Amino acid sequence: MIKLENVSKSYAAGIPALNDVSLYIEPGEFVFVVGDSGSGKSTLIKLLLKELEPTSGSIEINKHKLENVKHRDVPRFRRNVGVVFQDFRLLKDRNVYENVAFAQRVIGMPTKTMRRKVPAILSMVGLAAKYKSYPREISGGEQQRVAIARALVNEPKILLADEPTGNLDTHNAWDIMKLLEEINLRGTTVLVVTHNQEIVRAMKKRVITMKKGVIVSDEQAGDFNEF
Amino acid sequence: MRISTFLYTLRQGANNIWKNKMFSLASIATMSACIFLFGVFYSVVVNFQNVVKGVESGVAVTVFFEDGLSQKEMEEIGKQISKRVEVSKKVFVSAEETWKEFQKVYFEGAEDFSDDFADDNPLVNSAHYEVYMNDVSMQESLVTYLQSLDGVKEVKSSDVAANTLTDFNRLIGYVSAGIILILLCVAVFLISNTVTIGIAVRREEIAIMKLIGATDYFVRAPFIVEGILIGIIGSVLPLGVLYFMYRRIILYVAERFRWLSGVLDFLPVDKVFSTLIPVGLILGVGIGFLGSRLTIRKHLKV
Numbered sequence: 001m002i003k004l005e006n007v008s009k010s011y012a013a014g015i016p017a018l019n020d021v022s023l024y025i026e027p028g029e030f031v032f033v034v035g036d037s038g039s040g041k042s043t044l045i046k047l048l049l050k051e052l053e054p055t056s057g058s059i060e061i062n063k064h065k066l067e068n069v070k071h072r073d074v075p076r077f078r079r080n081v082g083v084v085f086q087d088f089r090l091l092k093d094r095n096v097y098e099n100v101a102f103a104q105r106v107i108g109m110p111t112k113t114m115r116r117k118v119p120a121i122l123s124m125v126g127l128a129a130k131y132k133s134y135p136r137e138i139s140g141g142e143q144q145r146v147a148i149a150r151a152l153v154n155e156p157k158i159l160l161a162d163e164p165t166g167n168l169d170t171h172n173a174w175d176i177m178k179l180l181e182e183i184n185l186r187g188t189t190v191l192v193v194t195h196n197q198e199i200v201r202a203m204k205k206r207v208i209t210m211k212k213g214v215i216v217s218d219e220q221a222g223d224f225n226e227f
Numbered sequence: 228m229r230i231s232t233f234l235y236t237l238r239q240g241a242n243n244i245w246k247n248k249m250f251s252l253a254s255i256a257t258m259s260a261c262i263f264l265f266g267v268f269y270s271v272v273v274n275f276q277n278v279v280k281g282v283e284s285g286v287a288v289t290v291f292f293e294d295g296l297s298q299k300e301m302e303e304i305g306k307q308i309s310k311r312v313e314v315s316k317k318v319f320v321s322a323e324e325t326w327k328e329f330q331k332v333y334f335e336g337a338e339d340f341s342d343d344f345a346d347d348n349p350l351v352n353s354a355h356y357e358v359y360m361n362d363v364s365m366q367e368s369l370v371t372y373l374q375s376l377d378g379v380k381e382v383k384s385s386d387v388a389a390n391t392l393t394d395f396n397r398l399i400g401y402v403s404a405g406i407i408l409i410l411l412c413v414a415v416f417l418i419s420n421t422v423t424i425g426i427a428v429r430r431e432e433i434a435i436m437k438l439i440g441a442t443d444y445f446v447r448a449p450f451i452v453e454g455i456l457i458g459i460i461g462s463v464l465p466l467g468v469l470y471f472m473y474r475r476i477i478l479y480v481a482e483r484f485r486w487l488s489g490v491l492d493f494l495p496v497d498k499v500f501s502t503l504i505p506v507g508l509i510l511g512v513g514i515g516f517l518g519s520r521l522t523i524r525k526h527l528k529v
Contacts, residue, residue: 049438072443079440089435106441111231150439 001027002048002158002191007057009043009213016055017043019213025191027157030184032200033193035210041193044210045162048191049083050074062157079107082151082159082188086166088143090135096122096146097131103150117153125149125179141172148179152188159183161192165199177203232445240452243425250421251457257417258461258514261410262507266469268403269503275399277494283363283392284315288370289383290356296378301354304378308358311372313365318357325353364393411514418457418518422450426526451519458515459508466507470500 002025009018018040046052059066069077090099104114122128125145165173184190209217244251373382477493
């Protein structure tokens with residue numbers, strides 16, 4: 001569950017990046033957040049990851065009020081929120097298996113558990129055969145699958161995807177979206193920030209449109225105005 | 228902490244050194260130079276102190292008695308002297324022994340003249356104690372005490388010898404401490420630089436770690452390990468070299484400069500290194516830890 005109540009975020013003396021935003025996302029929902037550059041989409045993701053603090057308002061994720069999460073508890077909070085980026089952010093000097101296992105390693109998971117879970121998640125994203133490959137040896141779509149596997153291996157309840165298809169061709173972009181939909185069908189709440197209008201229309205999911213830090217529309221089944 | 232996480236942290240620390248070879252090598256070399264110089268200074272200082280101690284042990288205070296004091300009264304004074312913490316040993320020299328010693332030196336080559344004195348001892352009141360000290364810097368307080376004793380006529384001491392040795396000892400201590408301190412600061416600075424570069428190289432990885440829920444400890448630990456490993460390598464190498472060098476040098480000096488024996492006796496290798504090895508290792512580990520810890524506080528906000 002994601003809940004924002006009158007959230008504003010201002011950077012030093014400028015127009016607020018988010019202005020009095022309120023929204024509620026049910027557990028298990030699939031939601032697109034769309035809008036042009038500077039609409040506040042990335043700020044929203046950073047606030048949800050507690051990379052930034054809101055100037056005012058309250059954010060609640062999985063029943064945790066973020067203002068009450070202390071600095072030392074942020075790592076534990078983030079383990080319940082998977083995140084995927086446009087530029088994949090894989091470790092270039094580690095192979096596919098090691099990149100996914102890395103997410104388990106940082107939370108202190110036993111090696112035995114890693115050996116069981118990492119191959120399973122790699123099978124789910126269709127990369128079981130490429131577990132020894134390095135990021136430079138696989139395509140952009142495959143790199144994004146590795147990033148998704150890494151985000152999911154710790155079984156977060158929420159998956160945030162910031163422009164996950166931004167660096168991919170149409171074919172790979174569709175594959176990634178299908179994978180995200182499949183993950184959502186397994187019960188994970190998925191929030192995708194994108195400006196790929198074609199995909200958003202075709203997927204027929206809830207769409208939140210942002211403009212200059214404000215939610216201008218919140219429609220079901222892929223309906224939204226051009227931005 | 229899990230063993231697997233601990234081993235992973237160790238591996239990452241070692242990887243940091245490997246990935247950042249040039250700077251790591253520079254840090255290890257500087258650390259080695261520091262520990263080597265520290266070891267050289269230490270060896271020189273402890274050996275010098277050993278020589279000084281030998282000289283000090285020969286510096287004595289002479290206590291003369293008032294005329295007509297009985298043997299028993301002198302022994303009583305001797306007991307009081309023995310109770311003092313400054314005293315390492317005391318030797319009683321009777322008037323007869325003093326006269327014999329005087330005769331030996333003064334009438335050397337003209338022993339017939341001394342026969343004129345027959346049993347007459349012109350130094351009848353020259354019985355005395357030679358009092359040796361644990362530390363010559365304690366001489367002043369001992370002399371004051373001895374002068375206050377009943378039955379003591381005169382206390383003779385060499386202030387110049389005592390003061391010179393004490394001052395020289397102190398000077399060596401200060402100079403060594405100063406040089407070592409400067410070297411240690413340089414080592415901390417270089418390790419700090421190496422770790423800073425390591426953090427810069429791994430900035431992307433650190434950002435990913437933070438996003439997927441790594442604790443501050445997990446992010447920081449490899450850099451601490453890196454500093455400590457540099458410290459260990461940088462101290463083990465020079466200590467090993469010093470160990471063999473020291474052995475060689477004392478053997479060489481003992482063989483080639485036999486005439487120095489008794490004047491310049493080196494401390495045995497085990498005696499020097501039983502202190503130098505643990506101190507050197509602790510210094511290395513401490514400097515490594517300090518260098519990386521300071522850098523992490525400054526450059527790695529997690």
